[in-house]
Amino acid sequence: MxxxxxxxxxxxxxxxxxxxxxxxxxxxxxxxxxxxxxxxxxxxxxxxxxxxxxxxxxxxxxxxxxxxxxxxxxxxxxxxxxxxxxxxxxxxxxxxxxxxxxxxxxxxxxxxxxxxxxxxxxxxxxxxxxxxxxxxxxxxxxxxxxxxxxxxxxxxxxxxxxxxxxxxxxxxxxxxxxxxxxxxxxxxxxxxxxxxxxxxxxxxxxxxxxxxxxxxxxxxxxxxxxxxxxxxxxxxxxxxxxxxxxxxxxxxxxxxxxxxxxxxxxxxxxxTVTPSPTPDTDFAPETVAVMGSPDAPVTITEFTDYQCPFCQRHASQTMPGLKEYIDSGKVRYILKNFPLTQIHPKAVIAGEAAECAGEQGKYWEMHDKLFENQKQWAESSDALKVFKGFAKELGLDEKAFETCVSSDRYKDKLMADQKEGVNAGVSGTPAFFINDQFLNGAQPLDVFKQIIDKILASGQ
Missing domain, CATH: 3.40.30.10 (Glutaredoxin)
Known part of the structure; x- marks a missing residue:
């Protein structure tokens, strides 16, 4: 049929x-x-x-x-x-x-x-x-x-x-x-x-x-x-x-x-109420958590929580397909943190681990490790110990990595990311802005493709 x-x-x-x-x-x-x-x-x-x-x-x-x-x-x-x-x-x-x-x-x-x-x-x-x-x-x-x-x-x-x-x-x-x-x-x-x-x-x-x-x-x-x-x-x-x-x-x-x-x-x-002002999507630039050409016609900004299972699903199922757009110069991809600490108490330290790996040029590699092994560190009584193991596997300077994570060096940055998300209307993760167009949740790759291809075809 x-x-x-x-x-x-x-x-x-x-x-x-x-x-x-x-x-x-x-x-x-x-x-x-x-x-x-x-x-x-x-x-x-x-x-x-x-x-x-x-x-x-x-x-x-x-x-x-x-x-x-x-x-x-x-x-x-x-x-x-x-x-x-x-x-x-x-x-x-x-x-x-x-x-x-x-x-x-x-x-x-x-x-x-x-x-x-x-x-x-x-x-x-x-x-x-x-x-x-x-x-x-x-x-x-x-x-x-x-x-x-x-x-x-x-x-x-x-x-x-x-x-x-x-x-x-x-x-x-x-x-x-x-x-x-x-x-x-x-x-x-x-x-x-x-x-x-x-x-x-x-x-x-x-x-x-x-x-x-x-x-x-x-x-x-x-x-x-x-x-x-x-x-x-x-x-x-x-x-x-x-x-x-x-x-x-x-x-x-x-x-x-x-x-x-x-x-x-x-x-x-x-x-009656006057509609709220247009959400603020003029996000601060990223120098580490970013992939793709700065001249790409499409920019995707993701707000993520490393302990969120839907974010993990996006990373494992959708991100590989988006990588093709990134590698071809069509998409610039930016990641920002939105830790939902009431339900994900280890989201902050995980975000810090990614940022600290970024100091040594391995941000996206740690990003992938965190999502691929989410259950392992999320359920561990010592998440930092698990992260140190990831750092070793990635060939990082383990002592420098541990010092960075333990110092909470990037906590303020994570909270600044979260505040940007709140100001833009984000309330859950993952959340995306595709050239200012909002997309909520772990959507299939084809949803992203439709939006991206439409933007590319229109020459916006």
């Missing part, structure tokens, strides 16, 4: 999940400038690291009590050119409803299941059934891998038979489809279609159709500029909710927009 023969990589390449599912995170909110839909207090970028481990990272001060205290910060507006592919077959509500809400979800993502099972029924009863709201379901299979793509296609194929809700609810109720490989998932959703009394011939033909795969891809494209940080992603009344929802906050948003349509203004219980 076409679906299995050509597999799903064309879609998954595009789904460089904006939600933070492939990055290490401190137990802290996303960015210094982000705001929750349900609160009026700006969140901290990264919880301030402990003084013993790191230098201070500025956090957002607690705001003084004002007339706005207790009000809800309203979600920002989408850009003027925002447009989406309509999905009449997976829509509910009156076509003439005063409000339209687009929702992006992934059938393999638990928070989408919670939204579907607990929040959506209340929203439907209160607003859809009363003619106030139309809901358009969009696909965003970013979290569950290939099985989620199959599930999205299954939902839309059922929608063509007027059975979107039936398949939608079945997918969220019976997630046995998500535990296998692609053939197993296809077999499971076909069995589900039969159980739901769908026309199985039409359903199977739809599932095997490249046009349906392209349609699911288009749903992703529709949301790619929304910078979703959590699912479900929602656009309603020209405003985008990027950080997930709860029932109360979604109620408040809908009620406020309905009032705005009647009176021309939002209620006093909400406040």
């Amino acid at each position: 076409y679906f299995q023969k050509h597999f799903l990589s064309p879609l998954l390449i595009m789904v460089a999940a904006a939600i933070l599912l492939s990055a290490c995170q401190n137990n802290a909110p996303a960015t210094a400038t982000s705001t929750s839909v349900a609160t009026s207090t700006p969140t901290e970028a990264v919880q301030a690291p402990t003084p013993e481990a790191t230098a201070h990272v500025p956090s957002t001060p607690e705001p003084a009590a004002t007339a706005d205290s207790g009000k809800m910060i309203f979600p920002p507006k989408v850009t003027a050119d925002f447009a989406v592919q309509d999905r009449p077959d997976s829509s509910v509500g009156n076509a003439d409803a005063p409000l339209t809400m687009y929702e992006w979800c992934d059938y393999g993502y638990p928070k989408c299941a919670t939204y579907n099972n607990e929040i959506l029924p209340e929203i439907t009863k209160k607003y859809v059934d009363t003619g106030k709201l139309k809901i358009v379901h969009k696909e965003f299979p970013a979290a569950g891998g290939d099985p989620s793509v199959v599930a999205s296609m299954a939902a839309q194929c059922a929608a063509k038979q007027g059975q979107f809700k039936a398949m939608n609810d079945w997918l969220y109720k019976d997630n046995a489809w998500s535990t296998g490989d692609v053939p197993g998932t296809i077999a499971a959703v076909k069995a589900g279609a039969k159980d739901l009394s769908l026309n199985t011939d039409d359903f199977n033909a739809c599932l095997d159709n490249q046009e349906m795969l392209e349609s699911v891809k288009q749903d992703y494209f529709d949301a790619r500029d929304l910078e979703l940080r959590e699912l479900p992603g929602i656009v309603i009344g020209g405003h985008v909710i990027q950080t997930g929802v709860d029932a109360q906050s979604l109620d408040t948003v809908i009620d406020a927009l309905l009032q705005e349509q009647k009176t021309g203004s939002l209620p006093e219980t909400v406040i």
Whole structure:
């Protein structure tokens, strides 16, 4: 069948999940400038690291009590050119409803299941059934891998038979489809279609159709500029909710927009905020942790944590492919530290080990050693001893290396790197800036290739 023969990589390449599912995170909110839909207090970028481990990272001060205290910060507006592919077959509500809400979800993502099972029924009863709201379901299979793509296609194929809700609810109720490989998932959703009394011939033909795969891809494209940080992603009344929802906050948003349509203004219980300034990506130059020609048309700046498993995955799986761009003069690659000390207490000393090896011209060699043997030193009671062994293998002056690491010579530099990352909106690792374009998480090589090749083709 076409679906299995050509597999799903064309879609998954595009789904460089904006939600933070492939990055290490401190137990802290996303960015210094982000705001929750349900609160009026700006969140901290990264919880301030402990003084013993790191230098201070500025956090957002607690705001003084004002007339706005207790009000809800309203979600920002989408850009003027925002447009989406309509999905009449997976829509509910009156076509003439005063409000339209687009929702992006992934059938393999638990928070989408919670939204579907607990929040959506209340929203439907209160607003859809009363003619106030139309809901358009969009696909965003970013979290569950290939099985989620199959599930999205299954939902839309059922929608063509007027059975979107039936398949939608079945997918969220019976997630046995998500535990296998692609053939197993296809077999499971076909069995589900039969159980739901769908026309199985039409359903199977739809599932095997490249046009349906392209349609699911288009749903992703529709949301790619929304910078979703959590699912479900929602656009309603020209405003985008990027950080997930709860029932109360979604109620408040809908009620406020309905009032705005009647009176021309939002209620006093909400406040709007001016979008944050453009993140500062004018990073300090690197002289050691850098590869490639200074004249390369593309510069990639990575913020990493040597103890982060997702950073290790990037180093082992993606970096070899990027090296081809570096060696050919097309990419200059810069590495900066972003130690998440609350969850990775040895990230700082590992970063120092790399910098100290750099003093002897072996920065990238130590970088590779640290990631290749991450478990060994991360679980050791004496990480420095392990690092000294790496230094010996690399032919370094071991005494000079040990003195350098023990002196914390580069701790201030690591903390300066981290502060730069915070100012640029980084909240987890790995995080990348490709000519100022932000990319979060350990994405596949093909995601990087698409961005790099587009920049090269445009001559930017």
